[in-house]
Amino acid sequence: xxxxxxxxxxxxxxxxxxxxxxxxxxxxxxxxxxxxxxxxxxxxxxxxxxxxxxxxxxxxxxxxxxxxxxxxxxxxxxxxxxxxxxxxxxxxxxxxxxxxxxxxxxxxxxxxxxxxxxxxxxxxxxxxxxxxxxxxxxxxxxxxxxxxxxxxxxxxxxxxxxxxxxxxxxxxxxxxxxxxxxxxxxxxxxxxxxxxxxxxxxxxxxxxxxxxxxxxxxxxxxxxxxxxxxxxxxxxxxxxxxxxxxxxxxxxxxxxxxxxxxxxxxxxxxxxxxxxxxxxxxxxxxxxxxxxxxxxxxxxxxxxxxxxxxxxxxxxxxxxxxxxx
Amino acid sequence: xxxxxxxxxxxxxxxxxxxxxxxxxxxxxxxxxxxxxxxxxxxxxxxxxxxxxxxxxxxxxxxxxxxxxxxxxxxxxxxxxxxxxxxxxxxxxxxxxxxxxxxxxxxxxxxxxxxxxxxxxxxxxxxxxxxxxxxxxxxxxxxxxxxxxxxxxxxxxxxxxxxxxxxxxxxxxxxxxxxxxxxxxxxxxxxxxxxxxxxxxxxxxxxxxxxxxxxxxxxxxxxxxxxxxxxxxxxxxxxxxxxxxxxxxxxxxxxxxxxxxxxxxxxxxxxxxxxxxxxxxxxxxxxxxxxxxxxxxxxxxxxx
Amino acid sequence: xxxxxxxxxxxxxxxxxxxxxxxxxxxxxxxxxxxxxxxxxxxxxxxxxxxxxxxxxxxxxxxxxxxxxxxxxxxxxxxxxxxxxxxxxxxxxxxxxxxxxxxxxxxxxxxxxxxxxxxxxxxxxxxxxxxxxxxxxxxxxxxxxxxxxxxxxxxxxxxxxxxxxxxxxxxxxxxxxxxxxxxxxxxxxxxxxxxxxxxxxxxxxxxxxxxxxxxxxxxxxxxxxxxxxxxxxxxxxxxxxxxxxxxxxxxxxxxxxxxxxxxxxxxxxxxxxxxxxxxxxxxxxxxxxxxxxxxxxxxxxxxxxx
Numbered sequence: 001x002x003x004x005x006x007x008x009x010x011x012x013x014x015x016x017x018x019x020x021x022x023x024x025x026x027x028x029x030x031x032x033x034x035x036x037x038x039x040x041x042x043x044x045x046x047x048x049x050x051x052x053x054x055x056x057x058x059x060x061x062x063x064x065x066x067x068x069x070x071x072x073x074x075x076x077x078x079x080x081x082x083x084x085x086x087x088x089x090x091x092x093x094x095x096x097x098x099x100x101x102x103x104x105x106x107x108x109x110x111x112x113x114x115x116x117x118x119x120x121x122x123x124x125x126x127x128x129x130x131x132x133x134x135x136x137x138x139x140x141x142x143x144x145x146x147x148x149x150x151x152x153x154x155x156x157x158x159x160x161x162x163x164x165x166x167x168x169x170x171x172x173x174x175x176x177x178x179x180x181x182x183x184x185x186x187x188x189x190x191x192x193x194x195x196x197x198x199x200x201x202x203x204x205x206x207x208x209x210x211x212x213x214x215x216x217x218x219x220x221x222x223x224x225x226x227x228x229x230x231x232x233x234x235x236x237x238x239x240x241x242x243x244x245x246x247x248x249x250x251x252x253x254x255x256x257x258x259x260x261x262x263x264x265x266x267x268x269x270x271x272x273x274x275x276x277x278x279x280x281x282x283x284x285x286x287x288x289x290x291x292x293x294x295x296x297x298x299x300x301x302x303x304x305x306x307x308x309x310x311x312x313x314x315x316x317x318x319x320x321x322x323x324x325x
Numbered sequence: 326x327x328x329x330x331x332x333x334x335x336x337x338x339x340x341x342x343x344x345x346x347x348x349x350x351x352x353x354x355x356x357x358x359x360x361x362x363x364x365x366x367x368x369x370x371x372x373x374x375x376x377x378x379x380x381x382x383x384x385x386x387x388x389x390x391x392x393x394x395x396x397x398x399x400x401x402x403x404x405x406x407x408x409x410x411x412x413x414x415x416x417x418x419x420x421x422x423x424x425x426x427x428x429x430x431x432x433x434x435x436x437x438x439x440x441x442x443x444x445x446x447x448x449x450x451x452x453x454x455x456x457x458x459x460x461x462x463x464x465x466x467x468x469x470x471x472x473x474x475x476x477x478x479x480x481x482x483x484x485x486x487x488x489x490x491x492x493x494x495x496x497x498x499x500x501x502x503x504x505x506x507x508x509x510x511x512x513x514x515x516x517x518x519x520x521x522x523x524x525x526x527x528x529x530x531x532x533x534x535x536x537x538x539x540x541x542x543x544x545x546x547x548x549x550x551x552x553x554x555x556x557x558x559x560x561x562x563x564x565x566x567x568x569x570x571x572x573x574x575x576x577x578x579x580x581x582x583x584x585x586x587x588x589x590x591x592x593x594x595x596x597x598x599x600x601x602x603x604x605x606x607x608x609x610x611x612x613x614x615x616x617x618x619x620x621x622x623x624x625x626x627x628x629x
Numbered sequence: 630x631x632x633x634x635x636x637x638x639x640x641x642x643x644x645x646x647x648x649x650x651x652x653x654x655x656x657x658x659x660x661x662x663x664x665x666x667x668x669x670x671x672x673x674x675x676x677x678x679x680x681x682x683x684x685x686x687x688x689x690x691x692x693x694x695x696x697x698x699x700x701x702x703x704x705x706x707x708x709x710x711x712x713x714x715x716x717x718x719x720x721x722x723x724x725x726x727x728x729x730x731x732x733x734x735x736x737x738x739x740x741x742x743x744x745x746x747x748x749x750x751x752x753x754x755x756x757x758x759x760x761x762x763x764x765x766x767x768x769x770x771x772x773x774x775x776x777x778x779x780x781x782x783x784x785x786x787x788x789x790x791x792x793x794x795x796x797x798x799x800x801x802x803x804x805x806x807x808x809x810x811x812x813x814x815x816x817x818x819x820x821x822x823x824x825x826x827x828x829x830x831x832x833x834x835x836x837x838x839x840x841x842x843x844x845x846x847x848x849x850x851x852x853x854x855x856x857x858x859x860x861x862x863x864x865x866x867x868x869x870x871x872x873x874x875x876x877x878x879x880x881x882x883x884x885x886x887x888x889x890x891x892x893x894x895x896x897x898x899x900x901x902x903x904x905x906x907x908x909x910x911x912x913x914x915x916x917x918x919x920x921x922x923x924x925x926x927x928x929x930x931x932x933x934x935x
Contacts, residue, residue, distance in 0.1 A: 020359060060838055064754075093841035100839075105832040110854050110929060119850075120840050171840070366763070469647035472914050476873035477891060477907045481655050484895050484903060561772060565877055568774045569892055584775055588881075591778050592786050599782075602775030610770040617766070 006074075007211040008057070008179055009033040013071035015049075015056045018064065024282045026052040026066070028235035034179065034228075039205065039212040041226035041243070043219060043258070047279050049235035050215045051101075054181045057213075058098060059088055076178065094124040097172040101184035103164035107156040113167045114140075114152030117174060124175045139170040142207075143200060162193035169200065176208050183215045198225060219262055223247060231255050234280060234290040237309060241316040251318040253295050289321065297322060367618020373611035380424055381431040390418035392425040392578050401594040411596045413587060419597065422578040423604050429490065429579050430608060433563040434556040437497035442552055444498065445505025446544065450536050452506065453513025464510065467503035475500045476565055483571040490573050493566060497559050505551055512544050546623045553616035557609040564605050580605050637922050641915050648911050649701065653694050656904050706905035711897040716905035720887060724909070726796060727886035730809065730878065731871045733802050737810035738817050738867070743860070745814075746821025750829065751848065761818060768815030773874050777808045777881040794883035805882040809874045813867055820863050825856040854928065861924050868917030872910045 015027035027049045034040045042050045055061050056068055059080060073080040075096065080088070097120075100106040108116060117139060118132040127135060133152070140148035143166040156164055165185060172180055182201065186194035202225060205212055214225055222229055222243065229246045231239040231254065239252040250256050257275035277294035280286065286293050292302040301321050309317040310324055362368060380387065389409070399416030402408050409420045452463040470478070482496035513536075516522055522539050530538075564581030566572030573579035575586065580601040587598030688696075700707065706716035745765065749758040784804060785793035791804050828834065829852055837851040838844075876888035883889075887906050894903035 020363070058839055060835060089841045089843055091841065092839055098839040100832060100836060102832050106836045108833040108837070108851050108855070119842075123841055168836075171836075465643060465647060468644050469651060472644055472648055472869075472918075473907070473911050474869045474872040474876075474914060476876055477910055480876070480891065480895060481652065481903065481907055484898075485655050485658065557770065564772055565774065568772075568877065569880065569895075571895055581772070581774070584772070584778065588774075588778055591782055595782055598778055599775070602772055602778070605772045605775065606767075606770055609772075610767065613766050613770050 005035050006033050007036045007038075007076070008213075009072075009074045010053075010057070011072040011074070013053065013056055013073065014069045015052050015061055015066060016069050017066045022283050025235050025285075026282065027056060030071075030232075030235075030237055032230055032237070032240065034211045034213060036211055037205075037209055038227040039214055039225050041222040041229045042213065042215045042232055043217060043222055043229060044232035044238075045217060045279050047282070048232040050232050051183050052235075053232070054098065054183050054213060054215055057181060058092055058096060060092075090124070093120050093172075093177075094175045095177055096179045096181065097175065097177040099165070099168050099172050099180070099182040099185045102188050103161050103168055104188065106168060107164055109156055112153050112155055113159065113164075117152075117167065117171045120171055120174050135174065136170070139174045140167075142204070143167075143170045143173070144196075145170070161189050162197065165189060165193075165197055166200070169197070169204070173204060173208060173210075177210055179211045179213065180205075181213045181215070184217070185214075186221065187216070187218070194221075201225070219258055231258070234282060234285060236290060236319065237317070238291065238320075239316075239318045240309070245313070245316045249316075251312060251316070251323060252291075252320050253297055253322075254291050289319070364618040364621060366614045367622075370611040370614025370616075370618065373607065374615055377427060377608055377611065378431065381427040384424050384428055388418075388421035388424050390421045392417060392421040393576055394418075401590070401597070403594075404596055410600045411594070413583075413597045414590060414594075419583075419600055422583060423580065423601055426578040426580045426583065426601065426604065427608070429573065429577065430560045430563070430605075433490075433493060433497070434560045434612070437494045437501060438552060438555040438559050440494070440498040441501030442505050442548060442555065445502035446509050446541075446548060448502065449506035449509025450513050450540060450544075453510035454517060454532065454536055454540065460510075463506065467506050470500065470503040471507075473500075476562065479562060479566060480569070480571055483566060488571045488574055490577065490579075493563050493572055496566070497562055500562075501555065501559070505548070505555075508547055508551060509544050512547060513540050516540050516543050550616060550620045550623060553612060553619055557612035557616070560605065560612075561609055633926060634923055637919055641919055644915060645912065646698075648915075649698055649908060650694065652904060652907055652911075653697055656900050657690065657693065701908065706908070707901035709894075709899055709902040711894075711899040711902070716901050719890060719902065720905055720909050723886050723890050726884055727872075727875055727879070727888060730802060730805055730884055730886060731868075731875055733806035734810035734813065734871055734874075734878075735864070735867060737806055738813035741810070742814040742817030743821050745818040746825060747848070747853075749818070749822045750825045751844075753826070758822075762822065765815035765818040768811045769819075771812065773808060773812065773877045774881060776811060777805070777878060780804050780808055781881070794881070796882075796884045801882070801884075805878045805884055808881075809871060809878045812874065813870060816867075816870075817860065817863060821856065821860055824859040825852055828852045828856040831855075858925060858929055861921050861928065865918045865921030869914045872913060 009031075010033070011031045013027055013030045014025065017024040017026055030049075030053060032040065042053065044050050052061065052066075057073055057075075057080065059068070061068060068081060071081070075091075080091070083091070107113060114133065114136050117136040118127075118129070121127045121132040121135050122129070125132075125135075137148045137152055140152060145151050145163060145166050151159070151163070156167075159167065165188075169185075185201065186197050189197060198221060201212070212225075214221070216222060226243050228242050229240070230237050231246075231252065233254055239246065239250070239255045246255065247259070250259055254275070261275065275294055280290065280293065286303075288304050288306055289295070289298075289302040290306070292298045295302065299321060307319050307321045307324065309319050311317050312323045394417060396412075396416035399408075399412050400414055402412040402416070404411040408418050410423075411419055413419055413422070448463050448467075452460040478500050479493075479496040482499055483492055486492040486495060516539070522535060525535050525539055563572055563579065564584070567579045567581035568585040570585065573582050575582065583601035584598045584605075587594070587601070591598050697707075704717050706720070708714065709716055709719060712719065742765075745761045749761045752758050781793045781804070784791045792798075792801055795801055825848075829848075834847060834851055837847045842850070872888065875884075875886060876891060878884065879886045879888040880892050887910055891903055891906040891910070893899070894906060
């Protein structure tokens with residue numbers, strides 16, 4: 001990936017939460033890049049730091065207790081962490097926008113959905129009311145909301161979850177962002193609606209030509225949507241590869257576990273594979289490899305020392321002692 | 326699509342669960358204590374409340390003078406080393422009267438609040454758990470009681486029963502139960518749907534036992550907060566009733582009554598009316614700090 | 630919408646009936662003969678009996694209650710024992726004074742309480758926040774009758790700025806309104822802060838931030854409207870607490886309002902007057918609750934009107 005193909009690059013990002021009980025390293029030394037027009041997937045169990053990575057990019061970490069303690073976030077030649085608060089406002093919703101997991105609660109209940117979409121347009125494109133309304137209707141049509149002229153004046157509670165998520169997408173895409181961050185955009189939706197929303201996002205990405213960071217715990221979604229994948233665990237990257245390498249040749253025991261726990265329709269699996277154990281508490285992480293308490297292949301060195309990210313084949317990184325050297 | 330997977334391993338064995346529960350309880354208390362200790366005002370409130378309790382219990386041993394001794398020669402002595410905050414229109418030592426008055430405030434703060442909490446909890450649990458007509462009846466009764474401006478309702482009760490300290494207990498209990506009942510009812514309603522209650526019901530545990538063993542303990546945190554915040558309200562109500570002349574009667578050293586009796590002399594001997602008011606302010610403030618701190622400390626648990 | 634309002638009004642009727650019934654029971658089981666009290670001594674027992682009959686005091690309780698209810702519905706609350714004038718006209722004369730006092734106090738409490746709550750959230754966990762919230766709790770904990778005396782002492786005696794008591798010019802309302810509004814201001818400041826903080830934790834606030842709105846715009850456009858819901862509720866509850874407080878404030882400052890009527894009625898053992906005053910005050914509280922419900926439904930589109 002050459003430099004001018006890169007839309008966003010994150011280097012050594014650390015986001016910590018300073019709580020009463022101690023420091024929680026929600027994101028711990030993460031580096032990755034998103035190519036222009038590409039889709040990067042971030043996958044992991046809940047609590048692995050994927051949402052916090054996304055919020056860090058937009059500098060929306062709740063402070064206090066959270067704070068970005070180190071790293072660079074380079075976007076279109078600028079380090080977002082060096083920008084003033086005012087400059088950040090002109091980037092959010094405009095050049096980088098975000099879709100959240102819960103369409104039920106992510107829209108303000110006391111305003112019509114149209115007003116909430118128009119708000120972005122008026123803010124970033126200086127449109128006056130009528131123009132913003134026309135543009136909002138256009139966006140509603142684009143994201144496939146039927147009867148857009150009518151729906152625009154409804155309140156969020158009058159719409160279904162799928163329609164609300166379409167509103168969120170319309171809102172996020174209305175300024176044609178260079179980067180769209182989608183945090184579990186389909187998790188809260190019905191299965192059939194999930195597929196529609198994903199297809200919509202894929203189509204719109206081609207049309208608007210933006211890069212996407214897609215955060216999910218669902219490897220099926222990753223397989224369908226993404227070009228590159230990060231597997232995160234306890235705030236760290238465990239494995240990083242393009243989507244084909246990851247699915248054909250998963251290296252990290254954690255990635256393998258995730259893949260095996262997908263129900264396969266073509267095999268008669270009696271029971272679903274579970275990775276043993278639970279996501280550890282970030283307050284008292286184990287020494288050595290953070291995954292070793294749940295790992296089937298644990299060796300002495302795993303307990304003593306945390307592995308680095310080893311590049312096994314070109315562009316395929318893994319944080320596991322099995323692949324050292 | 327929707328290839329969701331869950332990475333969970335179910336624990337097995339009761340022993341393990343019990344240990345986990347015990348640990349959870351311990352850490353609950355620890356968290357509570359930590360959150361509480363962090364709130365300096367709440368700690369201050371707690372210290373003042375403890376001092377207040379000591380003052381009330383040991384009043385006879387710490388008063389410098391007899392709070393009831395009338396000495397007409399000593400009328401309106403200004404604060405001095407002998408009478409630290411002066412004397413009133415009958416030459417009684419105000420400090421001693423304030424110290425004795427703390428006993429009244431303590432009793433008024435605790436007993437009617439406790440009575441109205443017990444009544445409110447029982448009625449609230451019944452309304453929430455049994456539902457139907459009895460729920461409707463209890464809740465309408467609560468609505469009716471809450472529609473009255475509380476001071477006016479207690480004034481009416483005092484009018485009927487006659488002005489005395491004992492009747493204040495009754496008046497404040499009559500007024501106070503309704504809010505507790507509402508809170509407990511809504512908690513019971515949500516607890517009723519919880520798995521552990523449904524489970525108990527499924528294995529045939531009787532309603533009374535469910536209410537007592539499963540619902541009540543879960544209401545305790547909010548009841549504790551309601552209780553702590555109910556005390557200053559009761560103290561304030563007693564003071565107000567006594568100030569209006571329908572509460573404690575002379576020569577009882579009730580703080581509200583002392584302000585009432587002293588207010589005629591506000592321009593000539595302001596300390597007579599002002600100092601008992603400061604006592605009310607301090608103790609009410611202390612209980613409010615304490616109650617606020619408790620509520621904030623328990624907030625995450627009450628939301629669960 | 631119209632149907633919702635009608636439904637709410639109909640729902641208030643059983644409460645009103647319950648209030649009147651409880652009040653009637655409380656006041657009519659009082660021992661002591663009101664007629665004897667009214668006539669003082671030296672009255673022959675058959676005169677007392679005749680007056681009792683005239684006043685229908687010998688009828689069974691439920692007959693008397695229904696007569697009381699029927700008359701009350703027609704605006705007749707009986708005659709004051711002491712003043713020998715219709716209770717209704719006494720209350721109507723006093724009502725504007727109480728209304729003016731309560732309104733001035735309420736406005737004072739909003740002007741002080743709402744901005745204090747908002748500033749506390751903007752500067753949360755700062756010195757200003759702690760200062761305002763400490764002050765608010767102070768306001769809540771201060772006995773109204775005591776702060777009234779202090780105000781009289783300072784502003785009337787020491788400074789001579791304001792009249793100590795009486796109700797003859799608009800300037801007279803300043804002190805009682807501040808005293809009465811003070812504790813409400815504390816309640817409102819605390820509530821504004823807590824509800825605003827809660828709203829600020831909602832997902833849609835994060836959405837608003839992600840849109841690129843400034844923190845001020847997030848607060849004003851997205852948080853305030855939502856956080857006013859509980860504040861509107863408190864405004865309704867405020868009616869009750871303001872009326873309770875008015876009882877005391879009116880006594881201290883000599884405001885001829887409903888509250889002072891109630892206190893005097895107790896001292897004079899003037900049952901019809903007390904009954905009328907309490908019923909009227911409670912009626913105001915119920916009206917306040919209704920108004921809040923209706924206002925609520927205007928602010929929050931999620932409330933269904935059926």
